[in-house]
Amino acid sequence: MRAYTLLAPAKINLYLEIIGDRPDGYHELAMVMQSIGLCDRVKVRPNGIEDFQIHCNHPQVPCDRTNLAYRAAELLKNEFPDSFAQYGAAEIEIDKQIPVAAGLAGGSSNAAAVLVGLNLLWQIGLTQPELQELGARLGADVPFCISGGTALATGRGDRLEPLPDLDDLWVVVGKYRTLAVSTPWAYKTYRQEFGDTYVSQPQDLARRQQRVHAGPMVAAISHRDGEAIARELYNDLEKVVLPAYPHVAELRETFTKFEILGTMMSGSGPSVFALTSTPETAEQVRAGVRRTITDPDLELWVAPLSSHGIHIAP
């Protein structure tokens, strides 16, 4: 039986607005999600034993049952016991390039890759929407990671509408290696500080989401206008993460000193990205930030925006 090697892209959030509480304890969102060309490689191959095995080259990633990739494999095993009985478990090897606990959905993308990979390996034949429905049970970002590209995401972040591709823009992503922000902490703190702005009536939620749908960010994307997109970058979670993590605020401020289109924290952070219109500018910005912030803990990557979700490695 063959093995599959999949590329699992990171995501950034070009727009993230928190609209209200949900009965399931999550938040109602309106986001624009964007894949970037910074990818983990996830190899899935039959291992001839009873249990799934996870291997990963990154010390901060657990290789046990708590790994989101393991949980994805278990989910598919439980949903398709006959396929599991026929083909057996698999070894899942994660070559980690996406920084961990960064707001770049690395774990979600690995889980998405395992769903796609085992669907192929076990010849289950699930469609992309079916895989996304399963993925939503693992985490709010997993459905987006499967399809990738540029998308408007509402609900918990798992209701997706594709937007036009933006693959002629570039990002510089910066993250302090030893800094991690807990996503539950970020949402909980936001609720404590800004919960009085939440709406809960279905018609109010729909109006706020429609406002984003018909708003300037989506229009800028439709026109593929990098400068307008940069003007509309927005993330509510910056309001709680930047004051609590001054290094992140400083990195964001440093980016503004260079020739970028715009900058924003991604998701719950602590990674910060800067948009540029060419790879050359992105490299110059990376070099400039590196000269300004000499702390070796700061890591910087350059990547294009990407129209790909999970895909088989060439």
Ligand SMILES: C[C@@](CO)(OP(=O)(O)O)[C@H](O)COP(=O)(O)OP(=O)(O)OC[C@H]1O[C@@H](n2ccc(N)nc2=O)[C@H](O)[C@@H]1O
């Ligand atoms: C903030 C975002 C933006 O894309 O990404 P990250 O920064 O984590 O990458 C997402 O909303 C995170 O998505 P993801 O990381 O998949 O979330 P999950 O594992 O499902 O949830 C982690 C925790 O985040 C909170 N959460 C998440 C999504 C949501 N719509 N409302 C929430 O309140 C909940 O406290 C939940 O327990």
Ligand SMILES: Nc1ncnc2c1ncn2[C@@H]1O[C@H](COP(=O)(O)OP(=O)(O)O)[C@@H](O)[C@H]1O
């Ligand atoms: N496959 C995985 N890759 C990365 N982190 C994982 C994975 N599985 C579980 N984790 C755990 O999930 C946490 C969040 O990681 P990650 O998905 O990289 O961040 P984020 O949700 O901020 O994008 C990490 O602290 C890590 O311990």
